[in-house]
Amino acid sequence: MTQTDITNIATHLPRMAKLQPDTTAIIFPKGNQRLTFQELDRLSDRICHGLIHSGITRGTRTVLMVTPSPEFFVLTFALFKVGAVPVLIDPGLGIKNLKSCLAEAKPSAFIGIPKAQVARLLFGWAKDSLKTIITVGPRLFWGGITLDKLIQQSPDQPFEMAITAADDQAAILFTSGSTGPPKGAVYSHGNFSAQVMALKQVYKIQLGEIDLPTFPLFALFAPALGMTAVIPEMDFTRPGSVDPQKIISAITSHKVTTMFGSPALINRVGRYGAEQGIKLPTLQRVISAGAPVPAVVLERFSQMLGFGVEIFTPYGATESLPVCSIGSREILGETRVITENGGGVCIGRPVDSIRVELIRISDEPITVWDDDLRVAPGQVGEIVVQGPQVTRGYFQRPEADLLSKISAPSGGFFHRMGDLGRQDSRGRLWFCGRKTHRVESVHGPLFTIPVEAVFNTHPAVYRSALVGIGPKGSQQPVICIELEQGISTSQEQLRSELLNIAASHPHTREISTILFHPAFPVDIRHNAKIFREKLAVWAAEELA
Incomplete structure (x- = not known):
């Protein structure tokens, strides 16, 4: 293997530690914790020695269930450095899904906070394959070693990073399960490196910028890109319920230049910002992904931004990101009208x-x-x-x-x-x-986004969802509606108005059934992807 064949995603950290050793790499406003790039690199090196001693070496599949914290960062980079394979699963997937994911992954090591360790024992997660247990926090009755003890026993010396090729396994990232059982996408070091390069090029990210990532995995890109990551005080499993004041405070206090947020978070913060007349002059770009972002949400959040600053909405998935990208200027100035008339997003x-x-x-x-x-x-x-x-x-x-x-x-x-x-x-x-959400009616196929966009133009509609009842080829199309909060208009009047809107578009005029739902079921990762499968079951029961 030649030097040019060597690709380890962790190499970005020591490189940044040399370029800007005293620059802060991560900031945790809660508790005012900070680590410079040099400190993050040295601490992850020290943990590497402890991981090797504990049996976590190259190729070891290692579950990492640690909340966003300094420990989360140093452990992730340490695992990459030793060539281990972190297994990352959203805790919000549910007990049944978590158990099946871990049974499938067959990890040899489990690194987690005490709450995760208790759940592991209670529900028998990966009990037949685990050999190494490390607890981030106090160790109680489950054995293993604590991270603090591991660090104390490890030498504070440089670590020789594992030599990995671009095709070598780097991590297993489980999908959100929004359209079926969660699956473990196998990431190579080359995949991660290509992502870092693409994000840098597409968004013109510069060394020394300040990032506010509100999704843990995106937080890891910041140090690799040479940005300072400000980790907000929030429940990362519920971005749609975030406290807008804490997000805005983090942006203003630390002069954040880049922000990532799910559509649900962007919507919540944007509503608060519009009500309070807040401006965020330091932001140079905002990135939102996970589901299509409604134009009205982009418009509202844009009011807080400086002249020419855009909200970018990259398209991709766990298996491939980014694929495409577009800015709010083009959406609001041109494509919005086409979207609202059923042309797709x-x-x-x-x-x-x-x-x-x-x-x-x-x-x-x-x-x-x-x-x-x-x-x-x-x-x-x-x-x-x-x-x-x-x-x-x-x-x-x-x-x-x-x-x-x-x-x-x-x-x-x-x-x-x-x-x-x-x-x-x-x-x-x-x-x-x-593809799985398309409705096959006697009149032909109906696609969710073009259909829903027509109904979403009504000011009383927060969001809509197209579902099909019955067998493919003769499905009855049904539109489920979630209203904006505080709407007092009767459902019968709203139904009549929505049907009138539908009648004015060729691809929606055959839809005659509208149901009102109090709150759509959505994915845990972004609080934005609608579980249309669950809505279809509900709609069928309502119409039975």
Whole structure:
């Protein structure tokens, strides 16, 4: 292996520690905890020695259940440095999903806070495969060693980082499970490195910037990009319930230049900012992902930003990010009108490193790529992607690989995003919803995003969701409506007004059934992806 073949995502940290040793790498406003790049690098090196001594070495699958904290950062970089494979799962997936994910991953090590350790014992998580237990906090009755003890017993010396290639496993990241059982996407060191490079190029991120990441995994990109990460005081499993004052205080106090937030968080903070007339002059860019961001939410949040500052909405998934990106200026000035008339949500142009194709909609496996799979220009098809940030497969899920990967005759593969979209004459992609959420009625297919956008134009509607009742091919389309808070208009009047709106568009005029739901079930990761499968069950019961 030559020097140019060596790729370890952790190499970014020592490089930044040399470039700006005394610059703060992470700030935790709660408790006013700080670590410089040099301190973060040295502490992670020290932990590396302890991990090796504890049996966590190259290739060791290691569950990491630690809340966003200094320990979360140093442990993650230490695991990458030793060549271990962190297994990262959202705790909000639910006990049943967590148990099945961990049984599937078969980890040899478990690093967690006491609460996670108790849950591990109570529910028997990975009990047959675990050999090493490390607790971040006090150790009680479950054995193993505490992180503090591990650090005390380890030498404060540089650590020789594991030599890993671009294709070597770096981590297993489980999907949110918003459209089926969570699956473990296997990340290589090359995937992570390509993500860092793409984010830097697309958003023109500079050394020394200040980042406010409100999603733990995005927080790890900040030190790799040479940014100071300010970790806000919030419940990361409930971004839609965040305290806006704490987010705004963190931005103003630390002169944050970049912010990442889910659409639910952007909506909540934007509403508060509009009510209070707040301005955030230090922000140079805002990034929001996880689900389409309504134009009204972008418009509201933009009022807090300086002239020319945009909110970017990258498109991607756990398996591939970023794929495309678009800024709020283009959305509010041009694409919004098309979206509201049912043209889909514009997600921008593909980033330089990604190839995007649109293929015929099918629920069946496609083993080998063929150019004849492509749909005609402007037609809605399934989005497939190819590029260095695209993960090769899922951990121990050959059936999922079969459905999501297409071999390319010239080498490599395409990943089927499971999303539907179309491409316009200017090369921009327009997202039309998940493939599994399409409704197949007697009048033809209906796609969620173009249909819902029409109903979302009513000022009383917070969000809507299209679901289908009955067998494919003869499904009854039903629109579920979640109203804005404080709406006093009768449901019958609203139903009449919504049906009138639907009648004015060719793709919604056949929809005649509207149901009102108090609060849509949404994903735990971003509080923004609607669980349409659950809504479909509810709608069927309501109409029975």
